[in-house]
Amino acid sequence: MTPVEHRADPSHVETVERIVDAAERVFRHYGYSKTTVADIAKELGMSTANIYRFFSSKVEIHQALCARMLGDSMQLAIQIAARPVSATDRLREFSLRQYQFMVERMLDQEKVHEMVLVAIERDWDVIDRYVDELQVIAAGIIAEGIAAGEFRNMDPAQAAQLFFSATISLHHPMIISECTRKSNRASPEDLTDFALRALRA
Numbered sequence: 001m002t003p004v005e006h007r008a009d010p011s012h013v014e015t016v017e018r019i020v021d022a023a024e025r026v027f028r029h030y031g032y033s034k035t036t037v038a039d040i041a042k043e044l045g046m047s048t049a050n051i052y053r054f055f056s057s058k059v060e061i062h063q064a065l066c067a068r069m070l071g072d073s074m075q076l077a078i079q080i081a082a083r084p085v086s087a088t089d090r091l092r093e094f095s096l097r098q099y100q101f102m103v104e105r106m107l108d109q110e111k112v113h114e115m116v117l118v119a120i121e122r123d124w125d126v127i128d129r130y131v132d133e134l135q136v137i138a139a140g141i142i143a144e145g146i147a148a149g150e151f152r153n154m155d156p157a158q159a160a161q162l163f164f165s166a167t168i169s170l171h172h173p174m175i176i177s178e179c180t181r182k183s184n185r186a187s188p189e190d191l192t193d194f195a196l197r198a199l200r201a
Helices: 003-008 010-030 037-044 058-081 087-106 110-122 124-147 156-166 173-179 188-200
Strands: none
Touching: 010 037, 010 058, 037 058, 058 087, 058 110, 058 124, 087 124, 087 173, 087 188, 124 156, 156 188
């Protein structure tokens, strides 16, 4: 069986998903740094050697988990972008729902937060691709808003980058964790509306 056929094999895909599911459970319980591949194997009732048939290291398992979590966020963004409402409403929902996703899925407890920090420190390629893809979706919404006369004429790709930079405290896990409970920070709603006004200026 060739590598491509191997990846497409349903039993292979199912086992990979089971390993990632188990890893998420164990990471959430013990924390990423305290978890070993042997712990994940024990959770699954399989040998450590069998885990290594599918993943070369704990880091690679974590990368797969990170990619899956970000994939869920990406699907949310795609669904919002396709809604039959104004570009302004979609971009506002896009910003606020992504913030909510980060808080609920990635920062809901200390051990999950640790997983996110490790991803940011080690898996920059995964994170960078995710940010690039989100900005492409945002740029599409902005382009439609320009065409509809909601936003001023500008380069949609640059506008999306600026919008993300202006609202970085709603999308970057480390900044969110520092700012969520601070009383002297702008609310997610106010910050998003401020960025939207810049698009209309």
